[in-house]
Amino acid sequence: METPIYTKHTLEELVNAYSEVKGDAEFANYFIEQYNQAFKVYTGNVDEEGTPAERALNFCFKYYMPILLQQLDKGHSAKWAHEFASSSQIEEDVIISEAYDEIKKNDTLWAQNELIILCKSLGITDPMQVNYYINLIDIGVLSEKAVHRSKAYIDIFNKELAKGKSFLYSQVYANEKAAGFYSEVYCRAYAWAFEETVLKSKSESFRYIFTCNFAEIIAENYHDLEQAMNDDDFYFYVNPIIASAQATDFIETHEVENPEKFRTLYVDIFEKINTLDQSPxxxxxxxxxxxxxxLTLEKLKK
Structure with missing residues (x-):
């Protein structure tokens, strides 16, 4: 049995039909793209009433165009509006992520600008909250959750500033706290350690090792940071972290034979030399x- 041949609407017919709804022919190419896609789908499904051409056009006007025009009215680009309107997804959270990812393939700044426009429609106007929302979407957090987390972030940030905390500390603490993964003592310790390493101009590798490990150790052994700082055993926990961060930083910037052995020796010697009556x-x-x-290099040669 031969496959029937179905006729599409002409290009002129499509442009005229689109213009009647939109008011002009601007961005008609996206409409035509959606029509062709729908026509292809309906050609493979002949059980419903109407020709594939009629059903494709009806689909475009009933489902595609209202969403396209709504997104354009919000200030989005035609590309974003098209991706949004043509998505087969039901959940808007997923549609937002997919539209963002699609545009980001070609231009990251363009994709971010679309999210800035989206934030306005979501009632997110604070620049820091907008930036935080964008970062969350960029790492794959769905929009609804990103809205809640960005709101928590800016609220926490402002409260810390009001307490007299520095901008950097408030920003780092709010970021950790808003994530909702860590305890209060962990977030405080993390923010404190991060700020200390920045003020002391430490390298990124040192900062990462020290900050993460410091926060984990404090959270595992203390109720709060102040308690830790006043504990005689505090240095017992912190010395290995400092030593490991120093050793790793040195390894990354120097040629070191047998790096793992170097790190182990360095940490061991560091702990023995730095006694409890010193401030590590x-x-x-x-x-x-x-x-x-x-001493480490001497032992390494043996």
Whole structure:
């Protein structure tokens, strides 16, 4: 049995039909693209009434065009509006993520600008909250959750500033707290450690190792940061973190034979030299402890 041949609407017919609804022919190419896609789908399904051409045109006007025009009215680009209107997804959260990802393939700034426009329609106007929302969408967080987290973030940030905390501390603490994954003591310790390493101009590798491990150790062993700082055993927990961060930072910037052995030796010697009556947090200022480094290299050669 031969497959029947169905006739499409002409290009002129499609442009005229689109113009009657939109008021002009601007962006008609997207409409035609959607029509052709719908025509292809309906050609493979002949059980319903009407020709594929009629059903495709009806689909475009009933489902595609209202959404397209709504997105254009909000200030979005035709590309965003088309991606939004032509999505086969039902949940708007998923549609937003897919439209963003599609545009980001060609231009990241363009995609971010679409989210800025979206934020306006969502009632998100604070620049920091907008930026936080964009970052969440960029890492795959769905829109509804991103809205709640960005709201929590800006509220927490403002409260910390009002308490007299620095801009950096407030920003880092709010970011950790709004994520909802970590305890209060972890978030406080993380923000404190991050700020300390920035103020002391530490490298990114040192900052990452020290900040994450410091926050974990504090959260595992103390109720709050102040309690930790006043504990005689505090240095017992912190010394290995500082030493490991220094050793790793040194390995990344120098040629070191047997890096893992170097790190193990360095941490061990660092802990033995830095006794409890010293303040190891001062060691954050150093890129490397020269005395510990000397002894480590000597042992490494043996």
């Amino acid at each position: 947090l001062l060691q954050i200022e150093k890129d490397i402890d020269e005395e510990v480094l000397k």
